[in-house]
Amino acid sequence: MINGVDSSVGIVKDPINLRDSNKEDDILREAVKRATAGYDYWKYIFNKAEENVKFIYGDQYDQDDLNQKLEDNRIAMTFNKLPQFINKVVGAQRSSVQTIKVSPTGLSIGHEEPKFETGSGKKGIPLSSVLTDLIRDIEYQSNAVAWYKMAFKQALEGGFGFLRVLTQYQDDGFDLDIRIKGIRDRWSVIVDPNAVESDLSDMNWCFINEKMSLDEFRKRYPGKSYDAIPGADTISALWSEDDSVTVSEYFRREAVTKEIVLMSDNKSYYSDELDKLMGEMAANGIVEVKRRKITTYKVIWCKISQSNILEPDIEFPTSTIPVIPVFGRENDLRGKRVYKGLIDDAIDAQIALNKMRSSAIERIDSSPLSPFIATDKSIEGRETMWRDANITRYSTLVYKKGEERPKRDYGATIPTAELQITGVLDGDMKESIGIFNASLGATSNEISGRAIEARQSEADVGTYEFLDNYKNAIRRVGILITEMIPIVYDTNRIVRIRGIDGNSDTIEINKVLEDIETGKNTVVNCLDHGKHTVVISTGASYETNKQKNADQILELMRINPQVAQVGSDLLVDNLDFSDSNVLAERLQKMIPPEYLSKEKREQLAEDRPEPQPTMEQIKFQSDLQMKQMDLEAKKFDLEAKIELEKIKYDIAQLNLEKSKIELLAKQNNENDHEPQNNSQRVESNEEIARAVADSIGEAYGV
Secondary structure (H helix, E strand, O other), X not given: OEXXXXXXXXXXXXXXXXXXXXXXXHHHHHHHHHHHHHHXXXXXXXXXXXXXXXXXXXXXXXXXXXXXXXXXOOOOOOOOOHHHHHHHHHHHHHHEEEEEEEXXXXXXXXHHOOEEOEOOOOOOEEHHHHHHHHHHHHHHHHXXXXXXXXXXXXXXXXXXXXXXXXXXXXXXXXXXXXXXXXOOOHHHEEEOOOOOOOOOOOOOEEEEEEEEEHHHHHHHXXXXXXXOOOOOOOOHHHHEOOOEEEEEEEEEEEEEEEEEEEXXXXXXXXXXXXXXXXXXXXXXXXXXXXXXXXXXXXXXXXXXXXXXXXXXXXXXXXXXXXXEEEEOEEEEEOOEEEEEOOOHHHHHHHHHHHHHHHHHHHHHHHOOOOOEEOOOOOOOOOHHXXXXXXXXXXXXXXXXXXXXXXXXXXXXXXXXXXXXXXXXXXXXXXXHHOOOOHHHOOOOOOOOHHHHHHHHHHHHHHOHHHHHHHHHHHHHHHHHHHHHHHHHOOOOEEEEEEOOOOOEEEEEEOEEEEOOOOOOEEEEOOXXXXXXXXXXXXXXXXXXXXXXXXXXXXXXXXXOOHHHHHHHHHHHHOOOOOOHHHHHHHHHHHOOHHHOOHHHHHHXXXXXXXXXXXHHHXXXXXXXXXXXXXXXXXXXXXXXXXXXHHHXXXXXXXXXXXXXXXXXXXXXXXXXXXXXXXXXXXXXXXXXXXXXXXHHHHHOOO
């Protein structure tokens, strides 16, 4: 960085606005110029692709040649072998599944990556896994497999096809969803020819054109014009015809200069977003380290005719234009791209094959039927019968006795040269395409399954460029969706995710938690933490892998029967029948715990119901309860006796006090009448003692 300005060097061109202002007329003039230049660039590729598609599906004769053959009453037959090659490669694409996987990078690596809990109770799912499963559900909801197949087939046919990523509202609310679509009319897309990336991800503009009738245009956009703007270059074939008009989705990417700031917590922020966080960061001791200016991009979408903006600008939630090309074979010729499909180099061989086979059939068809050779005397009187012998099925042909028997002449000559060259041409077609008999399913000399697979894989090598470009396109779809998810899914909502096995679950995102003590709200389960990279893994489908796993486990069980004792649950889980997972779960509970993983043992321990007691345990428990009840009864009796003794003692104390009081009262009464001598006092004390003893004895029943 020099003087605070990014000094990095690169070859990618930043978009430049050539228009004078953002007024509607200036935007439209720029759009028309771009569309015209793009149409001129892609016109040759478009026309070549259109010719190839027509040829693949049967239009294989030059119209002038065909008319001449028909006029001369000659045979012009088509022996179309090209679709089988297309179908073979499409089948290879369908049999291998390209899975979009999101991996953490930067701040998202390791323990810093947020963890989520699903609606079904699964915990600790990292953000990258949530994004992967969310993308898989977006593909499912978009029926993306069908769009992928269509775009790939278009690339095989004409050298290019297109996919797109867009947003749409849910039918019953205001939440936006991300969707993947294909573009059925591949010739309707005009892409910036100055893009240099292999996937054209750096394109600065793009058009998706739609032809509509003038009546429909007037109904959809009342008061809008479709005439050209004065001073704008235009091509009538592109923008308007006598009974139709072109309406275009117009994407443009514009450069935006922003400033990023690196803080002491090793996190980067945009300066315009940092102001509201500075107070909290300062309180936590986080300070600015450095800052620099960067160039980022925004994508603007609108819908236009050549003279009006029909639908206003909307900023799309990506930094690149969400139109994804799926290319075939690519070559550069003096700075200009040339795209070819699968069958381009086989077209001449197919034309020659049609010609040779038609010629062979024509020669055989025009040859006379094998005539009979006979003397005039041998068929005398039966001339009509022998004349009609090649067209009438006679049960008996009669000739004059004693004369030479009539014989057939040699039949029509087989056109050996034409038929031999058709075999050569058939081989030329396969060699030019790179697909041979075994890979097309024909019987070959290979015997073992491994040898057959190796032979068939030769076709994959010959057509790998198509599959590789297709994989790059799917990765581009994943990159766009990963960038869009934090922006589109930015409200508190429940979203659906889908695992590799096709089972769905839910997570709640952007959940607001209120701190009762401080009164502040905290948003959790956000999808905008850190950065992520996108990779594509290619392999068999989930169902195919399950079948292979089942076959291999079954083979192991045949070799070693002990495997069945510890792996029966795995076998059943990989079989494709109703409730196989239920049976697998039951079998797993029968396997000794030492053969299971620690996680599985803990899971089974949580799910396992309380064990049912045996008869011995029930009897022991019953005896134990009886003994406990007996002890409780004895304890109760003892406590009752003790309590009774306490009561008796208390009564004795009361009686004693009563006796004392009565004796004292008696003594006081006697003292008032006459004095007592010592002997009388002794007697009186003895009497008191006896009274006390009697009271105690009475209290305790003595």
